[in-house]
Amino acid sequence: MTEHADIIVIGGGTSGAVIAARLVAAGATVTVLEAGPDYGAFDAGRWPADLLDAHALATSHDWGYTSGPVPGRQPWHFERARVIGGCSAHNGAIAAVGHAADYDAWGLPEWRTARLRPLFALALQTMRVRTYATDEVGPFHARCLEAAAGCGWHMAEDLCDLDANASFGRESVNIVNRIRWNTAFAYLDPLRGSRQLRIIDRTHVDRLAESTDGATVFAIKDGKPVRYTADRVVLSAGVYGSPAILQRSGIGDPARLRQAGVTPVQALPGVGANLHDHPMVHADRVLGPALRQWLDEAAARGLLPEEQTLGKALSSQATDGIFDLHVFPVCGSNQTSLTDGRALVEVACMTPRSRGRVDIVAADPLAAPRIDHRYLSDPDGHDLAVLRDGLVLAEDLLEHPALARVLGPPCTDVSSDAAIRREVAHYYHPVGTCAMGAGPDAVCDARGGVYGHERITVGDVSLMPQIPRANTNVPAVVIGERIAELLTAG
Ligand SMILES: Cc1cc2nc3c(=O)[nH]c(=O)nc-3n(C[C@H](O)[C@H](O)[C@H](O)COP(=O)(O)OP(=O)(O)OC[C@H]3O[C@@H](n4cnc5c(N)ncnc54)[C@H](O)[C@@H]3O)c2cc1C
Known part of the structure; x- marks a missing residue:
């Protein structure tokens, strides 16, 4: 067990890096638990070449998710990065924002486009977006x-x-001198010297548990079980990782959880549903x-x-x-x-x-989830x-x-x-598996809080009830900015 933090951010990916940085800047002590490696600051020069070179998609740090055999066509590959910076560290670096109507359509006052406009401007500036x-x-x-x-x-x-x-x-891109400018460079690098920020890499989170005075995260590091505690946990493990961690924690559709060998703790049938791209x-x-x-x-x-x-x-x-x-x-x-x-x-x-949908198939944290996108299935x-x-x-x-x-x-x-x-x-843009809203399939309230769990917040693209008409990297950064804003506003 390491020292208690104000906040644990699970997944130092696109949104997670933003959230961690903003919370540290607001005075919190933050521990980031990232399954992949942290190569340190850009200036330290330790980043692998393919993660830096923006002119081709990088493949060296992929989780390796696939659909398995599909009748009549090639299997699907569901690319996701396993490294600090997450998918922003291996993606196409095309920057897009969608349309104003996209965010208003969520029907959530906290996410009205008028509120998000300054955060889009900030995200574009911080990610060093420019047009060719x-x-x-x-x-x-x-x-x-x-x-x-x-x-x-x-x-x-x-x-x-x-x-x-x-x-x-x-097109607009977040590419600086051929370098894919990821959220670790943009958000974490300026804070790397801070005693408030601790990044624990190569740490695979299994599940979490909430108690009256905090939350405990159970993980695997160097093949051994480890535990971390904090007042609050922000789940930023991405569209496949975040619902899987909730499901392993017993939060989800009870029948599906039992099928996977997990004892249900709380019925939230929307966990893992609403997967779309x-x-x-x-x-x-x-x-x-x-x-x-x-x-x-x-x-x-x-x-x-x-x-x-x-x-x-x-x-x-x-x-x-x-x-x-x-x-x-x-x-x-x-x-x-x-x-x-x-x-x-x-x-x-x-x-x-x-x-x-995305669903765990076993309680084993290292087992890949079943990912079933059902593309082109709308009736x-x-x-x-x-x-x-x-x-x-x-x-x-x-x-x-x-x-x-x-x-x-x-x-x-x-x-x-x-x-x-x-x-x-x-188009590499899966979202929606821990959706915000008020309906029966909603997982989170409009502040990203998991229903029934005061100390667990989701902070990544799984929150989106409906995908915007945009490539999702800049929107993921904006989700990070907004969740941090909502958390620091108390
Ligand atoms: C190949 C590819 C190309 C793309 N191209 C573009 C593009 O050009 N423009 C664009 O706008 N968007 C693009 N996207 C989409 C965009 O990058 C993503 O939508 C966005 O980065 C998702 O951010 P996120 O924070 O939700 O998740 P991620 O960035 O995936 O972050 C999740 C983090 O959590 C970690 N994690 C997961 N599970 C665990 C666990 N159990 N324990 C600990 N850590 C865990 C992961 O390792 C990762 O670092 C692309 C995506 C891919 C894969």
Whole structure:
């Protein structure tokens, strides 16, 4: 047992790093328990190269979650980072905020967009977000901008705007001199000398228990059981980790808990439910020889992010008049790219209605949870219909002469609903498994407090009742800022 802290933050990931930093700044003693390694401050120079290099997704620190075999298609990989900084340390570093209507739609006064606006501004500034300059745009994306203008898209200077609707433009990123600027650098580094902050890495949390005078966290460190105590625990273990820890603590759907061999402590059936993400599919083309050569030359000069441009569009399903599609080209050089000699235009449904679940399968803390996203399962076929409309926009872009001149034939068949179901991927944005709200499936109140547990707060993207129309990294930072604000406000 180590010394008692005011607050334990479980998971030093994207939101967890923000919460820990803000609570320390407000005068609390904070212990961060992180399953993965902590490589120290950026300046110390100990971070692995792939976690720093923003030009490709990093894979070295993944939890390794998969769906297992799926009939008729490849298994799903559900990427999540196991390292201080969490997914912000291995993701695409694309910054987005969604639309103002997204947060108002949660129906929670504490999370109204008007309240969140200053926190979005603060998050963008602290994460050092900037928009790609025109002269940074590579040869493929320059043609995408030309094609989008030619296809009649409204061209925007700043896509990171809560009030902007359908538009196409250069992306915003949290990349500083090719470095993926994660929340550990942005939030923890300035406090690393503080005696109030203790980061205990390589510590896998099993479960927690609340008592009248505090909370105890049970974990595994170096293969041995350890315990930590605090006045309050903030659960920031992410969309799969946070519900799993609650479930192992006996908080969840009693029948499912018993099935996993856990004795129920409190019935909260929504724990692990409401799992959702942006489903995504792409149209593609083989790269023509001239474009291949330009891409190789650009890669040799070090100038080749695969994603640099993005469009927001309305499908026929967008009855609220706000964009419900992301349409974004992706392309790398033949040598270095995951796109493997192809140019892709990805389309993602930003207002998904399909819902899945995450559940522990055993009391063993090291057993991976069962993750069942149920993509494209909504009974009205809404999500599939949005993707179909998006593919029409993607084809229009690819057929525009600015692109068609430098591209070859299509590779992937997405011409039928069956083909879309076979090819559908995810946008890496799972949320919602400890949702805030007042309904029967809500897990947390509007301050992130777990119902029935005064000393346990959730602080990560699992709180979102409904995913915003945005990549979720900046929203995860804002969740961290807001939860810290609510906790320090008493
Ligand atoms: C490959 C990939 C690419 C992405 N690209 C983008 C992008 O370009 N732009 C964007 O906006 N979003 C992107 N995202 C999504 C975004 O990064 C996430 O939504 C966001 O970072 C989630 O933050 P979080 O705090 O909820 O969880 P995380 O950042 O996952 O933090 C959870 C932390 O808890 C730790 N943890 C989990 N379980 C335990 C346990 N039992 N004990 C101790 N610690 C534990 C984890 O190791 C992790 O550090 C991407 C995600 C991935 C995976």
